[in-house]
Amino acid sequence: MPADMSPTEPDEIVRQEINEGTDVVVERATSQWSDLWKKEDYLAIWLGFIILIVGLLIYLPRAPKGMNEKIAEANSILKREAERAPFKTVAWYKATDAKRKPKAMDEPLGKTITTFTNKPHGWTSNPLQAFILNAEQAEVRKAKAALKYEEAKAKKEAALARAAGAELAAESANFESHQLNEGATAAIDDWRQANRQASDARKKTSVKPYNQFPYLAGLMVVLAVFFSVGIKLMGCSLKKFFPAFVFVFIVAVLAYMMEGQATMKEYGFGYALWAIIFGLIISNTVGTPRWVMPAVQVEYYIKTGLVLLGAEILFGKILAIGIPGIFVAWIVTPIVLVSTFIFGQKVLKITSKTLNITISADMSVCGVSAAIATAAACRAKKEELTLSVGLSMMFTAIMMVVMPTFIKAVGMPHVLGGAWMGGTIDATGAVAAAGAFLSDRALYVAATVKMIQNMLIGVIAFCVAVYWCARVECAPGQRVRAMEIWHRFPKFVLGFIAASIIFSLFYESMGNDVADVMLDQGVLRGFATLLRDWFFCLAFTSIGLATNFRELAHHFKGGKPLILYVCGQSFNLILTLTMAYIMFYKVFPQITAKI
Amino acid sequence: MRVRPNCNTTDGELERKVCPSTVARRWARLFLSLFVLWVFVFVVAPLVQQLPPIKQIATFVRESGINASALYYTGVEETAHAETYLRNATEYSPGG
Structure with missing residues (x-):
């Protein structure tokens, strides 16, 4: 069409x-019955479902190792911490982070699929770097990112120490001091902010040539x-x-x-x-x-994408x-x-x-x-x-x-x-x-x-x-x-x-x-x-x-x-x-x- | 290729022949468009980004690595974090 x-x-x-x-x-x-295999509306459905079925067949049998145990452990910590303190504690947040870690797409096959379907990479002034990055360029980027990460990591650790200290102080007062509870919440919020910044910085250190x-x-x-x-x-x-x-x-x-x-x-x-x-x-x-027009199939691509x-x-x-x-x-x-x-x-x-x-x-x-x-x-x-x-x-x-x-x-x-x-x-x-x-x-x-x-x-x-x-x-x-x-x-x-x-x-x-x-x-x-x-x-x-x-x-x-x-x-x-x-x-x- | 009617060709030839000057004009337009795009990407957009509120957000987006151009929630990792946090905050809410 x-x-x-x-x-x-x-x-x-x-x-x-x-x-x-x-x-x-x-x-x-x-x-007409033939619409089922001749019209793009139906073809989009069949093609879309083929992809979805293939996706299910790839991922459902490949659960990350220990997934259920990790989720159960995180949930039990969350339950315990929710009962222990009147605010979200350091352990509560750590359990939330732990729950996010298992991802089916991080398994080896998932990583291969991601690499294969990857879009061009990020670049600043040299568009070729969207496609190719040699070992030397990767090292330069990595070194630059590592410096920032070290700095962010140090800030995160300091913020964590402050948050843990404030939480301990609140606990020592049996969580009955409003002031200490507020102080602990604020310190934990600061740690979360520093934690996110460190996590963002860490992602940038994993530069590999491509x-x-x-x-x-x-x-x-x-x-x-x-x-x-x-x-x-x-x-x-x-x-x-x-x-x-x-x-x-x-x-x-x-x-x-x-x-x-x-x-x-x-x-x-x-x-x-x-x-x-x-x-x-x-x-x-x-x-x-003119020779490009046979592949200019707006509806066909859109409808297949929409089924997905x-x-x-x-x-x-x-x-x-x-x-x-x-x-x-x-x-x-x-x-x-x-x-x-x-x-x-x-x-x-x-x-x-x-x-x-x-x-x-x-x-x-x-x-x-x-x-x-x-x-x-x-x-x-x-x-x-x-x-x-x-x-x-x-x-x-x-x-x-x-x-x-x-x-x-x-x-x-x-x-x-x-x-x-x-x-x-x-x-x-x-x-x-x-x-x-x-x-x-x-x-x-x-x-x-x-x-x-x-x-x-x-x-x-x-x-x-x-x-x-x-x-x-x-x-x-x-x-x-x-x-x-x-x-x-x-x-x-x-x-x-x-x-x-x-x-x-x-x-x-x-x-x-x-x-x-x-x-x-x-x-x-x-x-x-x-x-x-x-x-x-x-x-x-x-x-x-x-x-x-x-x-x-x-x-x-x-x-x-x-x-x-x-x-x-x-x-x-x-x-x-x-x-x-x-x-x-x-x-x-x-x-x-x-x- | 689309053709312009001002070439000295018959209707049938229009499908096949294009004046060389027309071809040159079209390519010139292409390169001019690409040049304008280049100016926007490497000159205008970075200049506008120097405005204080824009600069703040731009720096934040760069450092956080958030995919600000994602069309749907599945394109943004932060939506998964947000969902997990909020669900835990409701199901395992401190103090009940």
Whole structure:
């Protein structure tokens, strides 16, 4: 299927009829059994599930050694410490750290998979270092990082000694002195901050020489063969697809390379933006060569990626921060989404409903990932998705700086600030950065609220798909039957939802602690997510390669998308802050006290 | 390749032939675009980063190694830490 996400392509099984006796044009969609192996919606489901099954087969039989014992030991320490002291002790935090250590993806096979699917590395001024680092350069980096680590380690040890001393003093007073308890809590908080800094510094000392080219070449072959199955079934030429895929893959690699550039990383400008930019530059200057078009398969890549994203939507995580988190992430978000959409239709009179809902979802839910899912569910045009992604990236970079600065300046409590940022800043990475900049507590609340909001993508995509099929895509006066809705329904959404339900059930059956080690830190982060990122990168590259600047400018006419984003985000900021304050400080202060 | 209609070619030839001057213009546009991008990445963006509030956050992101460009929670290691901490803080809350 060509690169447009609209449903007007010739191979769509939608035919128009004129009703006898009336002049009403009625779109009648049909379904055939052969759709199961010929249409990209279904192919995306099959391919996505193949990856998920392979991931499960790789990781589930390979639990880290002693995982259950380590988790049980950590839990028993946590229980003991919770009963012993009225605050989180040094041992309590150490047990929490110990629980995080086992990861299925850290087993030998997991490490091999990570190396094989790795993106280009970080670099500052020499882009070649994104791909190759020789032993000498690695040594220089290592020595530089080691110096910082030694310094951070010394600070951490000193902070730990102070924290342990303060805790002992509080204990010697049977934890009955409020002053000593407060002093111990403050000293422990300082140690945690120093501990995180030392841990970050230590990660940078593990620099090894690398040559990413052979792995990238291998990954390119694997992905080309993987996608060629669907290409062949859709009746396209493999002979034309393979060379074209090489071109698209190389542009995708360049996008990842730019994501790794030091300054761009600090702004949070990710691969989605760079893939679109490089694609746009090529298509609007020298032109996208015709021979590349067979691999410019926006929908095919996006839908396969979205089925994988479905597996990351684990409903068991929704309760991670209790009811206040649900109110901030699951009540405010749909209100803002619907209000912004109505505002766009009624006040701004945006002509394209798909553009309106894509920007509304992008702004209210969680940025690019929500934009991709919503755009695919309502079959938005590729230019509309491009605009949404551009707006999201720009505002994310601004909000990542402005919000923590403002929160610090006005002295807002960090739990409230964290919840506010988690509910409003679009991209999850930027939320974590802004939260961590304030404090550990702000980071924990911000990242968790955002994660809960991430889970909303599945519900939003499903509702948008149903609403579009039942209400938006039918002619005025046309009655839509249930079968008609079924025919029009973007079937990949079913795969997306099924993946979410199946993985949520797995998650629940394993229990949170084991599921985190085996699913979250194994099948997902160690396999499915790595591939999903590549699929989205290929999709955004394809969008850029098939987009014309003039068409893009047409959608931006009157600056309405920008106005929609700004108005929607302003409403989001007010409502999220209000809800976070009410929930965390008025209705459930006991939950806030535990954080 | 996309072609421009101002070349002296027939419709059929448009698919195959492109004026050399047009080709040169297109390549010039490509290099100009890449140059503008280079200026943004290596000149403008680092300059803007010198503004105090931006500099503070940028330095923090660099030193902490947080993946600020991650699209989803699975791309950020800190979300896993946050979840474990909050779950423990609720299940094993000191003082009940």
